[in-house]
Amino acid sequence: MNKRKKKGPRRGDEAEMDRARIFDERPCAFLWCLHCGRTYRWGEFRERDGLQMCPYDGCDGDTVMDGWRWDEVREGNPDYPKVPKRGHVYELNRTPGNIAEEFQRFQRVSKYSRGLLPQAQAAVVLGLSKQRVNALVVAGHLHEHDFFGKNFIAASDIAKFKAKKRRNGRPRGSGRNGEVLRVN
Numbered sequence: 001m002n003k004r005k006k007k008g009p010r011r012g013d014e015a016e017m018d019r020a021r022i023f024d025e026r027p028c029a030f031l032w033c034l035h036c037g038r039t040y041r042w043g044e045f046r047e048r049d050g051l052q053m054c055p056y057d058g059c060d061g062d063t064v065m066d067g068w069r070w071d072e073v074r075e076g077n078p079d080y081p082k083v084p085k086r087g088h089v090y091e092l093n094r095t096p097g098n099i100a101e102e103f104q105r106f107q108r109v110s111k112y113s114r115g116l117l118p119q120a121q122a123a124v125v126l127g128l129s130k131q132r133v134n135a136l137v138v139a140g141h142l143h144e145h146d147f148f149g150k151n152f153i154a155a156s157d158i159a160k161f162k163a164k165k166r167r168n169g170r171p172r173g174s175g176r177n178g179e180v181l182r183v184n
């Protein structure tokens with residue numbers, strides 16, 4: 001009786017997307033993933049740790065921060081079809097028009113994630129090397145978000161990561177008053 005969720009594109013029964021709630025965004029037909037360059041239908045995603053991820057296996061993009069509306073991508077490449085080919089990798093061409101939309105999304109995402117820090121600066125805040133931060137991103141412990149061709153880390157992720165580090169580290173009675181960040 002219960003219809004199992006299929007992996008492929010579904011029609012008609014679109015799932016509720018977090019981005020609609022978070023950004024008060026109207027649904028569109030297709031989204032494009034900034035991480036893998038492929039498109040998917042509104043309502044498609046893979047659920048991972050409570051996040052709605054890009055539906056393509058192995059992609060670490062999520063649908064909230066890394067999904068562009070297909071029309072914004074087409075703005076930079078008017079030759080791209082209205083209905084994109086499934087699984088096809090489409091290059092992004094940034095134009096003044098879609099950069100303005102990107103900036104609006106940057107502001108919304110920034111608000112939602114309590115700020116975005118360029119990756120190099122995130123490494124400084126975490127007291128880690130850039131290589132270590134890269135490794136943490138690859139391992140899925142931190143998520144990076146590309147805006148304007150640069151990598152950003154969400155402040156909420158940084159805070160979570162620091163809290164975890166503190167929990168796992170040795171308890172330090174002396175550091176009560178100040179924020180003491182110990183990274184070994």
Ligand SMILES: [Zn+2]
Nearest residue numbers: 033036054059
């Ligand atoms: Zn993807």
